[in-house]
Amino acid sequence: MVRNSLIQLLKTAVKILVEKNGFSADVEDLVEVEPPKQAEHGDFATNFCLVASKKLGQNPRVLAEMLVEAIREADQNQLVTEIDIAGPGFINFKLSATQVAAHIGTVLEKAEDFGRLENDSPERINVEFVSVNPNGPITIGSGRGAALGSALCNVLEAAGNEVHREYYINDGVNSEQMRLFAESVKAIIEGRPVPDNGYKGDYVYDVAQSIKSSSGNNQSNFAPVHFEPDAIAPMPFFEIPRFLHESGQTLAIITVDGATAKVSIEGDVRAEMPAEIAHKFVCSCENQCPPKTHRFAASYNGQTMYVDSASYAVESTFSISSVLPGHSLDLYRVASQDLMVDRQRSNLSAFQTNFDTWFSEQSLHDSGEVEKELDHLIKSNVADDGPYRIKLDMAKGGMIKDVIREEQPVDEDDAEDSLPEDRGGIEGGVENSSPSKTVWLRSTKFGDDQDRVLRRKDGRLTYIASDVAYHKDKFSRPADATKLITVLGPDHHGYIGRLTAVVAAMHADQAEPINNSEPLSEIEAKLYSSVEERNRCQASLAWAKEHLEVQIFQIVRFLKDGKPAPMRKRDGNIYALIDLVNEIGETIRPNGTEAEKQQAGSDVARFFYLMRHHDTAMDFDLELATKQSDENPVFYVQYAHARISSVIEKAKEQGFTLPPLRANGEGERGGEVTGALNFNHGLLNHPKEIALILKICDLPHEVERTAKDYSVNRLTTYAIELARTYHSFYDSCRVIQSDQPELTLARLAMCQATRIALKNALNLLGVSAPERMDRTVTN
RNA sequence: GGCCCCGUAGCUCAGUGGAUAGAGCAACGGCCUUCUAAGCCGUUGGCCGCGCGUUCGAAUCGCGCCGGGGUCGCCA
Known part of the structure; x- marks a missing residue:
């Protein structure tokens, strides 16, 4: 855009300068331009002479004079109209209004692609975010991660990368938390008090109620149930015992309005676990098979599967007339966790946050990947069952002060830690291991401050064990x-x-060792057995740092009535994101439809989350967010968009033909394409017009920067600034003037360009750009 | 104690090593017979926590303090 044209010009000028004076240094890449803070200083300024003076051995001001001359020579298109040297050696530029205005055409042509970048070296990026445990709703705290992650994905994509949005479901059967959650749900369903350390929030009762009502809770199984076509939930659950996995074996008989259907497995299920499982169950009807197929859920080996079955009427009742007995805790775990994940998914979706993959941790156990990777780590000599743990004593600045070796007791006196009875038999990895020795990941070889347990003494795998397999899979x-x-x-x-x-560690056997012949230092000798090993581990660590980027967002403090509002209340209740969205929507759009309310709530909440840099703690003022007032910046931005839309609408009514937006399936098209772009950009030279155009043209640059440093908040600032620049322009420059059709057309083109930039910026943030806004409440 | 983050206007916060540090809100004063006043224009408001260093130049980079928040499980 404008910036790039100027940079190109400067680079050319620098080349001339270097050639003429026989400078040898390579300084072309030092060229940068930025808009000065003081408007009087022009449209852009460069500090090149200050930066390059040392390399070129020249006084900055002298250099500036030479460069100015070179710029004049290089500027054949006369992009620069005024140029002067200021301060210690800045060069200020004022650009040709006509040439600046010409960029409007480019924006209109690019339309919804404006702000998307060409990328010569695109990355293929997996972005994992939110990933909370399936034991509760998405909280307002996780909302920040959802807003950040989803917006970041949008930006990375706009910057020309391939992006995969991923959610990791911590549904491993080893999970203590999930066991506790299931126990709580089970207790509620069975009318017992929730265990002391269990989950007590209202939503837990809600989950229990849902499971109960969708299962009928008649003691031995979960039938009969109501089942709606095309709905995922509620749906019947029943458990298929693990020994039933042979082809053709009948698992259950279900009755659909008098018609009996048989559920059986096709093929060897175990071999296919888990991805293909859903397709391997077939439901065959013995008599009058209903014409339409639908899905129901079954629990197999600790996993929920959706099975195609026969059904046809909205309210038809399934009854499972025969199912093998034995509802274990696991069934409750699967049922409640599944319901929870489902709610998380729909809550996030209402928050404009969607994923390409919902990845199940348990699936890695089921497929044997975790065990496989464990073996691999042991073979790579980065994991072992030696009876010790290494801990690092770190000094300031990341230096290792000391390496401490903690011997671990080898005797087996705490057999107490064995599994609760309920969970026997379905543990990932339990049965094919010989529990006795703790298996350690020697993560201290890779900069971690202590070794981590992969497999507990009792044979159960830890969370981190699945993490290794998971990260391998993620690639x-x-x-x-x-x-x-x-x-x-x-x-x-x-x-x-x-x-x-x-x-x-996962990559350790593939890394090309770094070249370092230094013998092991005293400290290194405690970590590595050889120079070769050290070099290999360090290379692998470098590889990991290059390929894994962890972004931490800081806490959100929620304020209600000026006081902190805790996300997790003492009574076990949780302030859910969806509640926040609904509350805001309800206040702002009391007369809107459900969808409109949620959109409005989501817009406000997202904008608030994204206004602050993610790496700083923020306060979220719930009053302010729900207030439909001037204090709320999201309305300021959206209002600008609505205002533009209104102007354009009005202009159309008066017979002006607009430069069209390229078709994107929605919004207005603005009349005939032919000739519509022929507006006279030469008429645009008012300072407010130039300022607006320059601001519009900043978007690609902002996207580029944001994709580099992930500071998504920059785009909220940009949106606010663009809105401000427009409002200011709007006030000074009347758009529609029937006695000046040419100027009107040119300004309409500018309005359209602003609208494009604004809408695209908001899109990246996941915030809607309404075409109209009517105050429903005045205060 | 180790690590991470923060400290900028009365409040909430932007700010890419650049020139006289910005915005919103709050306070005050103007601007609607004409395109949406959820807007615009103006005024007031600052040892950018403190100190030292690097630099031609520091709110920004480094070190040290002071103050605040977070985190350091064979939980996930």
């Missing part, structure tokens, strides 16, 4: 991913070192 989404980005909450800060070590 396939998108195919041959070049980078993983993980967005984590502030409480996970300590996890960065561990995660990096995990990725490094």
